[in-house]
Amino acid sequence: MRSEALLLYFTLLKIARAGFPEDSEPISISHGNYTKQYPAFVGHKPGRNNxxxxxxxxxxxxxxxRTLYIAARDHIYTLDTDTANSEEIFFSKKLTWKSRQADVDTCRMKGKHKDECHNFIKVLLQQNDDTLFVCGTNAFNPSCRTYKMDTMELxxxxxxxxARCPYDAKHSNIALFADGKLYSATVTDFLAIDAVIYRSLGDSPTLRTVKHDSKCLKEPYFVQAVNYGDFIYFFYREIAMEYNTMGxxxxxxVARVCKNDRGGSQRVxxxxxxxxxxTRLNCSIPGDSHFYFNILQAVTDVIHINGRDVVMATFSTPYNSIPGSAVCAYDMAEVANAFMGRFKEQKSPDSTWTPVPEDKVPKPRPGCCAGTSSLEKYKVSNEFPDDTLNFIKQHPLMDEAVPSIANRPWFLKTMVRYRLTRISVDNAAGPYRNHTVVFLGSEKGIILKFLAKMNSGFLNDSLFLEELNVYNPEKCVFH
Incomplete structure (x- = not known):
C-alpha cells in the first residue's frame, strides 16, 4: 500500500515536471467560521423541543x-425549498417506515450489528405524476412501497x-423509471455476491445481467443511470477483467441496454x-505516459451544453494513494460511437485481451436494438439468431474507451488532501437562465463553484468563482 502511494507520488512528480496543470484558484473563499451561520437540517420539526x-x-x-426529499434511516423528510430559514432548516412532512421486529430479530440472528438492522431508504423515485416509489434495506430484507406524493399515504x-435495493446500506445502488419500467443496479443477495443490472415492473419482461459472470460485472460500484434515446446507460466502476494479470x-x-429488449430465446x-x-471511460492527463483518474465518483444527468448532449463526471485517484481529482465531460454521441466500435476478447485464460476481427462479428450486430431501422427484420430481441446472442454473451466488453471532450480533464484538483465526490450542474442559471454553473462537492464538506463560459469551445475559460467550507461539525456530528 505504501509502495503504491510512493509510485503514484513519483508519477505525479514526473508529470508535474513535464507540464502537469496547476490547480486553479477561486476568486473567493468562504471559510468554516463564516459558513457556521448557515442554517442546517438536523431532523427537527418547527415548534418542538429542538x-x-x-x-x-x-x-x-x-x-x-420544488420539494426537497431527504431519505434517511427509517424516515423520509420533505422540505419546502421556497421557505426561508434563518438558524435551522425544519422539515414540513416526515414519513416513518421502520422494519418489523421479526425482520430486526432475523437480521441480528444473522450476525449483524443492531445499528445495521434498520430500514435505510436507498431508492426514492417519482413513479408518475402523484406517486413515489420507495425501497429500503429493511434490516437486510429489502422491500419496496408506493406512496401518494402530496400526503405520504401508503x-x-x-x-x-x-434486485431493486441492496441489503446493506453501505452497498451502492442506482435506480430510475423509464416508460413505466424500473431499471435498477444493485446486489441480489445477503452476501452481496450477485451484482445485477435489472429491469422490473411495467409491461415488459423482467430481465437481468448474466448471473455470476465476471465478464459482465466484477465487483461493481454503481454510480448513475440515465435514460437517453433508445438506451438506458449505467455508469459505474469495477475491477477490470482485461487487466487481471496486474492484480x-x-x-x-459505462454500460447500456436497449429499452425495448425482451430477452433472448429459450436456448440463449x-x-x-x-x-x-x-466499455471504459477515459479521464486522463495526456502525455508520453497518460495519468489516469480511474475511481468514478459521480455523474450528472444528460445536460445540453453548447449544442451538445453531455454528461460530466468526477473521478479520483485510488483511496490508498495520494489524493487527486478530475472532472471530465463526455459527449453522448461519442459514448454511442464507442458501442459501435470493435469488441474485445480473451481467447484463453492466460492470453491478453485483443480486438475481435470484424469478419468474426455475426450479423445482425450484437448490442443493437430490435426493430430499429437497421434491424427491421427482427421485431423483438428473442428473434435474434443464436450466433448473435452467444456472441454478446461472451463479448460484452468493447475495445475502445470513451474519450473525454478535448481529450483532457475540464478541471483538476491535486494539491489538496481531499477528493471530489459529487457534481451538480445548473445550465439555466442567472436571471435570464442563460448561464451554466457547475458545483463540485468533496468528502471534506468543501464545495467548489464555477461559472462555465461558452464563447469558444466547450466550457472554455470557466471562472472558478468560489470555494466554500460548509461542513459544520458542531451541527453535523452526532454524538
Missing part, C-alpha cells in the same frame, strides 16, 4: 417539484426489494439482456 438529536444516516437527497401492497485494477465504465439468454455492452 434539543434532542437523532442519528439521521442520510442516504439520498433529491429535489422533485398505496397498495409492499413488494420485494430484491485488482479498477476501471470506470432467456430472461437476460440481449443488448448489454460496456
Amino acid at each position: 434539543t434532542q438529536r437523532h442519528k439521521l444516516d442520510i442516504q439520498l437527497i433529491i429535489i422533485m417539484n 398505496l397498495g401492497e409492499e413488494i420485494s426489494g430484491m 485488482k485494477v479498477v476501471f470506470p465504465r 439468454l432467456e430472461k437476460q439482456w440481449t443488448s448489454f455492452l460496456k
Whole structure:
C-alpha cells in the first residue's frame, strides 16, 4: 500500500515536471467560521423541543417539484425549498417506515450489528405524476412501497426489494423509471455476491445481467443511470477483467441496454439482456505516459451544453494513494460511437485481451436494438439468431474507451488532501437562465463553484468563482 502511494507520488512528480496543470484558484473563499451561520437540517420539526438529536444516516437527497426529499434511516423528510430559514432548516412532512421486529430479530440472528438492522431508504423515485416509489434495506430484507406524493399515504401492497435495493446500506445502488419500467443496479443477495443490472415492473419482461459472470460485472460500484434515446446507460466502476494479470485494477465504465429488449430465446439468454455492452471511460492527463483518474465518483444527468448532449463526471485517484481529482465531460454521441466500435476478447485464460476481427462479428450486430431501422427484420430481441446472442454473451466488453471532450480533464484538483465526490450542474442559471454553473462537492464538506463560459469551445475559460467550507461539525456530528 505504501509502495503504491510512493509510485503514484513519483508519477505525479514526473508529470508535474513535464507540464502537469496547476490547480486553479477561486476568486473567493468562504471559510468554516463564516459558513457556521448557515442554517442546517438536523431532523427537527418547527415548534418542538429542538434539543434532542437523532442519528439521521442520510442516504439520498433529491429535489422533485420544488420539494426537497431527504431519505434517511427509517424516515423520509420533505422540505419546502421556497421557505426561508434563518438558524435551522425544519422539515414540513416526515414519513416513518421502520422494519418489523421479526425482520430486526432475523437480521441480528444473522450476525449483524443492531445499528445495521434498520430500514435505510436507498431508492426514492417519482413513479408518475402523484406517486413515489420507495425501497429500503429493511434490516437486510429489502422491500419496496408506493406512496401518494402530496400526503405520504401508503398505496397498495409492499413488494420485494430484491434486485431493486441492496441489503446493506453501505452497498451502492442506482435506480430510475423509464416508460413505466424500473431499471435498477444493485446486489441480489445477503452476501452481496450477485451484482445485477435489472429491469422490473411495467409491461415488459423482467430481465437481468448474466448471473455470476465476471465478464459482465466484477465487483461493481454503481454510480448513475440515465435514460437517453433508445438506451438506458449505467455508469459505474469495477475491477477490470482485461487487466487481471496486474492484480485488482479498477476501471470506470459505462454500460447500456436497449429499452425495448425482451430477452433472448429459450436456448440463449432467456430472461437476460440481449443488448448489454460496456466499455471504459477515459479521464486522463495526456502525455508520453497518460495519468489516469480511474475511481468514478459521480455523474450528472444528460445536460445540453453548447449544442451538445453531455454528461460530466468526477473521478479520483485510488483511496490508498495520494489524493487527486478530475472532472471530465463526455459527449453522448461519442459514448454511442464507442458501442459501435470493435469488441474485445480473451481467447484463453492466460492470453491478453485483443480486438475481435470484424469478419468474426455475426450479423445482425450484437448490442443493437430490435426493430430499429437497421434491424427491421427482427421485431423483438428473442428473434435474434443464436450466433448473435452467444456472441454478446461472451463479448460484452468493447475495445475502445470513451474519450473525454478535448481529450483532457475540464478541471483538476491535486494539491489538496481531499477528493471530489459529487457534481451538480445548473445550465439555466442567472436571471435570464442563460448561464451554466457547475458545483463540485468533496468528502471534506468543501464545495467548489464555477461559472462555465461558452464563447469558444466547450466550457472554455470557466471562472472558478468560489470555494466554500460548509461542513459544520458542531451541527453535523452526532454524538
